[in-house]
Amino acid sequence: MNTIMLKAYAKINLGLDVLGKREDGYHEVRMIMQTIRLYDKLNMKKLNKDEIIIKTNLSYLPTNENNLVYRAIQMLKEEFNIKQGIYVELQKHIPVAAGLAGGSSDAAAALTGMNRLFQLKLTTTDLMQRAVKLGADIPYCILVGTALSEGIGEVLTPLAPMPKAYILIAKPPINVSTKYVYENLILDERTNHPDIDGIMEAITSKDLYGVTNRLSNVLESVTIDKYPVIQEIKDTMIEFGAMNALMSGSGPTVFGVFEDLNLAKKAFYQFKVQGKAKQIYLTDIFNRKRG
Secondary structure (H helix, E strand, O other), rough: OEEEEEEEEEEEEEEEEEEEEEOOOOOEEEEEEEEEEEEEEEEEEEEEOOOOEEEEEEOOOOOOOOOOOHHHHHHHHHOOOOEEEEEEEEEEOOOOOOOHHHHHHHHHHHHHHHHHHOOOOHHHHHHHHHHOOOOOOOOHHHHHOOOEEEEEEEEEEEEEOOOOOEEEEOOOOOOOOHHHHHHHOOOOOOOOOOOOOHHHHHOOOOOHHHHOOEEEEEHHHHHHOOOOOHHHHHHHHOOOOOEEEEOOOOOOOOOEOOOHHHHHHHHHHHHHHHHHOOOOEEEEEEEEEHH
């Protein structure tokens, strides 16, 4: 095998709780992660010359060691003493710096691609153990599906598949610093913590209403305060028929959950007309079968 094409799927957070700050400076989290059918594409090809070349459809993305895809490839090349080079054509569709783990998912796909191209025989667990060295979300992006994420995001427990639903994604024309959000997060007795256990129970019961009624993200207290347009988008999604809407990750992307596809399509076109969001996508839940 000399070439391979992979899809790198985006994620949303059905529930995101922060339990506190650890001594190492990281935050202890408890989250419900869910993959959606919005993805980037990576076309990877072996090269005879020992180099890593990355081409992308977005001119502002780095293509050197500042890119997670580059670092993922470099890590496995060094570990397994691979002297052949790799050419990567990265087609970005997941909004950048949006709380959807686009960069993490691209890195996860690159690790998977290297494993297959060079027949490294690494298991999913092997890949996840290496992935955490690059970023806390990357192990989940290798696992995909519905999962409980704990620790700094690297302790993962696969859950029953999320009930079928349609997901409307809307990213306003702003960028949010994850560092800023966590640095300004106040956790005290007034903090409204998500009902993570309740979300898991609803997922197990295939109760979509039970899931959507509990959608909650503790980081909204920081991000919405600084960027009120996020709340406006949430309210608009619910007005247009979403069962509920929530900011994903540290933002600024908002997702709305719809049970009815026609309602979701109408909401999609309404957002197109209103122009509140810079990037809008209509997709659905993605759950890979686990064997």
